[in-house]
Amino acid sequence: PERTIGVIHHNPTLSSPGYNLFSKGKETYLLDSDGKVVHNWRSHRVVFCAYLLPNGNLLRDGSESPESSEGFDAGGAAGYVEVVDWDNQLIWSWSARPARRVLTHHDLEPLPNGGCLLLCWERRTKEEALAVGRCPELIPDGEVWDNHIIELKPDGNGGAQEVWTWKLWDHLCQDYDSNLPNYVSCPSEANARFDINRCPIGGKQGGRDRTMIGKGVASSHAPVGQTGEKDWVHINSVSYCERRDAVLLSFNVHSELILVDRQCGDIVWRWGNPVNYGGGTRLDQRLFCPHAAHFLEGGGSGSGSGSGN
Numbered sequence: 001p002e003r004t005i006g007v008i009h010h011n012p013t014l015s016s017p018g019y020n021l022f023s024k025g026k027e028t029y030l031l032d033s034d035g036k037v038v039h040n041w042r043s044h045r046v047v048f049c050a051y052l053l054p055n056g057n058l059l060r061d062g063s064e065s066p067e068s069s070e071g072f073d074a075g076g077a078a079g080y081v082e083v084v085d086w087d088n089q090l091i092w093s094w095s096a097r098p099a100r101r102v103l104t105h106h107d108l109e110p111l112p113n114g115g116c117l118l119l120c121w122e123r124r125t126k127e128e129a130l131a132v133g134r135c136p137e138l139i140p141d142g143e144v145w146d147n148h149i150i151e152l153k154p155d156g157n158g159g160a161q162e163v164w165t166w167k168l169w170d171h172l173c174q175d176y177d178s179n180l181p182n183y184v185s186c187p188s189e190a191n192a193r194f195d196i197n198r199c200p201i202g203g204k205q206g207g208r209d210r211t212m213i214g215k216g217v218a219s220s221h222a223p224v225g226q227t228g229e230k231d232w233v234h235i236n237s238v239s240y241c242e243r244r245d246a247v248l249l250s251f252n253v254h255s256e257l258i259l260v261d262r263q264c265g266d267i268v269w270r271w272g273n274p275v276n277y278g279g280g281t282r283l284d285q286r287l288f289c290p291h292a293a294h295f296l297e298g299g300g301s302g303s304g305s306g307s308g309n
Contacts, residue, residue: 012033027043028042048078057086058086061078061079078105081094081118082094091154093160102123103120109239140226144232145230145232148165168194171267188277188278190277208289247262254276255272255290272287
């Protein structure tokens with residue numbers, strides 16, 4: 001009979017072999033290619049992101065409730081990270097503190113050493129934003145969210161330690177206030193730093209409405225976001241390349257991928273939208289609101305592209 005629910009079509013010649021992992025609400029399911037539930041895990045919290053580890057353990061995030069996000073009212077908000085075994089028994093857990101100022105979001109990246117990378121927002125006040133050269137008119141929410149990459153390592157006592165942190169805030173530039181130390185006369189000459197006043201029109205919603213590309217006004221075909229809104233870059237994925245010891249980030253609002261050298265912390269490669277650093281026009285844009293950028297296993301040996309290497 002014709003399938004009407006679950007996996008409605010499966011062509012083995014066009015699909016990768018193996019299993020599929022996905023989360024819905026507090027449940028995470030492991031399915032075979034025909035949609036049969038092989039295993040499932042239930043969390044005490046809503047799960048946004050989960051990864052099945054080679055040893056059968058599950059790495060997942062969690063959000064207790066919209067109120068627990070402490071005002072970080074944006075898609076992908078989480079707050080907790082934990083690893084459970086095949087039988088859903090807790091191995092270790094961690095949460096960002098203080099909750100009012102920082103919150104994990106969107107993605108995790110398992111590491112070969114048993115730890116993981118995660119994304120974390122940090123709320124920055126209007127005064128802090130002005131101190132690094134943000135234009136006052138680009139702070140419509142009265143605050144700006146910084147983005148961190150944090151590496152966690154299990155401590156052997158049911159918790160985890162932060163062993164490495166990278167902050168976008170430490171890699172900003174601007175041409176607005178020449179009295180500040182991060183001032184550059186031309187952002188295109190400082191593409192290893194991120195221009196804090198590069199704010200696409202209409203924020204997240206504006207970038208996701210293709211009718212707005214290249215226009216100076218918001219379209220009526222989608223909800224209008226705020227230019228310079230607090231979640232101004234909306235990083236939505238993190239990926240690690242052990243061979244390069246580098247971290248790949250997806251900047252959704254700015255339609256760009258950024259590669260960070262984990263040893264020195266520098267931004268060493270950018271691709272997708274050179275308009276962000278004055279390196280081209282909208283006709284040179286190659287990415288549009290990217291999501292889930294990841295390194296590919298066994299990629300080529302070239303030194304240019306982050307994806308596939």
